[in-house]
Amino acid sequence: MAAAAAAAAKIAPSMLSSDFANLASEAERMVRLGADWLHMDVMDGHFVPNLTIGAPVIESLRKHTKAYLDCHLMVTNPSDYVEAFGKAGASGFTFHIEVTRDNWKELIQSIKAKGMRPGVSLKPGTPVEDVFPLVEAETPVELVLVMTVEPGFGGQKFMPEMMDKVIPSKFFWGVRTLRKKYPSLDIEVDGGLGPSTIDVAASAGANCIVAGSSVFGAADPGQVISALRKSVEASQIKG
Numbered sequence: 312m313a314a315a316a317a318a319a320a321k322i323a324p325s326m327l328s329s330d331f332a333n334l335a336s337e338a339e340r341m342v343r344l345g346a347d348w349l350h351m352d353v354m355d356g357h358f359v360p361n362l363t364i365g366a367p368v369i370e371s372l373r374k375h376t377k378a379y380l381d382c383h384l385m386v387t388n389p390s391d392y393v394e395a396f397g398k399a400g401a402s403g404f405t406f407h408i409e410v411t412r413d414n415w416k417e418l419i420q421s422i423k424a425k426g427m428r429p430g431v432s433l434k435p436g437t438p439v440e441d442v443f444p445l446v447e448a449e450t451p452v453e454l455v456l457v458m459t460v461e462p463g464f465g466g467q468k469f470m471p472e473m474m475d476k477v478i479p480s481k482f483f484w485g486v487r488t489l490r491k492k493y494p495s496l497d498i499e500v501d502g503g504l505g506p507s508t509i510d511v512a513a514s515a516g517a518n519c520i521v522a523g524s525s526v527f528g529a530a531d532p533g534q535v536i537s538a539l540r541k542s543v544e545a546s547q548i549k550g
């Protein structure tokens with residue numbers, strides 16, 4: 312049973328590719344076209360070389376939508392943002408393992424205490440086994456986000472090697488191992504996903520799919536959202 316997962320398909324358009332000047336109507340459009348979650352890329356210009364949105368934007372958007380706001384914190388000090396994101400109405404709070412080696416237990420607990428769903432993300436060069444303790448903890452993360460591009464920018468090329476994390480001369484376990492180990496875990500992939508790359512990710516076991524340029528750049532974004540969902544569901548049936 313390779314990729315059979317109890318975890319439901321979640322298609323999450325990355326709002327980084329939306330028209331920020333019309334964020335509320337872009338969010339409404341994505342939900343109307345079938346999005347399950349809205350993926351919010353939070354970048355601090357330090358952990359990644361780009362600066363995007365913060366809690367005030369989440370707070371403003373929350374006034375216009377009930378949608379699940381899947382916040383990916385590409386920041387050096389995630390603990391500094393928990394309270395503000397909780398108050399702002401974030402639904403999920405995903406931090407990076409690379410910056411939370413010592414304090415992840417407290418961080419997960421504080422995220423839950425603020426009413427958000429905790430997740431952990433890894434950059435392409437980080438071994439997947441680094442997050443096993445967080446998934447198996449007494450208060451665990453509920454989602455693992457495997458980056459399939461270097462974080463920082465939309466529109467990059469999907470890295471299929473992240474399914475098994477085969478990096479020149481190194482081998483780390485990737486999405487496929489994560490799925491075998493944790494059949495019902497939410498496993499998210501982010502970067503370069505679209506109709507031409509989804510089958511690779513879905514058959515490895517990813518069930519939460521972030522897609523920016525392939526959705527917002529499409530003539531028919533609803534059709535792309537539906538194609539992504541079909542691929543995840545077909546892989547789960549095949550197992």
Ligand SMILES: O=C(CO)[C@@H](O)[C@H](O)COP(=O)(O)O
Nearest residue numbers: 462463465466502503523524
């Ligand atoms: O987190 C990031 C980039 O760091 C992503 O969420 C991108 O925004 C995805 O965009 P596409 O690769 O789908 O265009």
